[in-house]
Amino acid sequence: MKLTSNAEHWQLDRLIMCHAIAAIIGASMIWPVTAELWLNISSAVFFLLNGSLLWNESWAVLWAALNTKTYDVLGAVLMFLPTIWYIFAGSDHDLKERIARTSVTWGTVIIVVFMSKILLPSIDFHSPTLVLKPVVYLNELVPWIDAKWESKNSFPGDHAVAAFSFVGMVFLLLNKKTGILTLIFGILYSVPRLFSGAHWLSDELVGGGMALFIALGWMSNLPTLVWSRYIWSWIFSRLPKRG
Template structure:
């Protein structure tokens, strides 16, 4: 079952080089004093445009308060997973399981890269506090909804906001799905959702823009390069397919669950 050519057991050195040059270039731009100044000018403008309306627009306030809760992250995860394992959308039904495990493999690789990069960022003193903690006049969602902050972990600030870990997960999903997108509409939907779901942290002030378009992008591109353009995704997905085969032979017998493309045998 599943297309063995979905992930190739070979190196694509050209794409791998690009996926290493882009993160290094982004990081170099960010560390360049002029580049950092431009990022800060843009990010302060972006923050005020997104955050200031919270004080005067109750609908805007409530929408982004809900979107900034931890349980909403779970809702986002379900949406992304549903699109990933939906048969005959981005992936053919016969390719869904391999595609799912390939994404899991690359996501795990990105989590490792993120852990190592975050430790290096701490060592290099690149960390910074989120805009809600340093910009005067910032609107804090937690001030309006103190109960939500205590009960549902409303996310509107961070003392270590670089790189954007939330954004990096959304971006690696979008990059991965974008590689396999079979139409411009699919590509637009994938990236539209990723950008939309990145917004809550930016509106609430938990992250600067640069935490996402520098930190999040470099993590995701690195992971895509070393995961997809090397034999890594091929071998790890084959391993996951083999070790989980007995489980899926049981799940295929379950009502409803057995009809899912990720479960069925082809």
């Protein structure tokens, strides 16, 4: 199934296929065989990353700072910056086309994150800090920083939902250079919760993977970009003409 950013019409069969893949990824959290595999892998990753907080004080302070609400905002801004750069410095399309593509990228990610907040907040899935032992508690190790270290509804990882869908859309709609920069910032945005133990690795990979296929499904199989072009053409046509 080839994904393209130039869908001119609704392609419901391919759209359903993307949602089916997302559903299969999500089902891996509840099918006993894969659920046990995810638990083992995620537990091993948690003990490795969370245990590293005892290496030294500077290392612990770093990850405490990266698990604050302040960094949540900063990390999101950094992840969006490459797309701002693309609008004003990109050369693969004209300005109107770059704005149309970027606005679809932003809009799709906002919708996906909003849907995850509305549809999935009732899932009772505790973070590893509330389930596993031994645990290094960031709030005790670095008490002067208000770091997020636990969650009673850890699935899906909200940072991963935003990062996976955003990076996927950037690679599909913008260009490789912008995609690589966004990928780097997306990783920096998602990883901190694994060190603090507020999320399992499966929260990030499964939740993010579902968001990725849903976002790409909509963009690749609906004429979303066509609609965006019409809207921005209408806006540009009403701007004052120069000289």
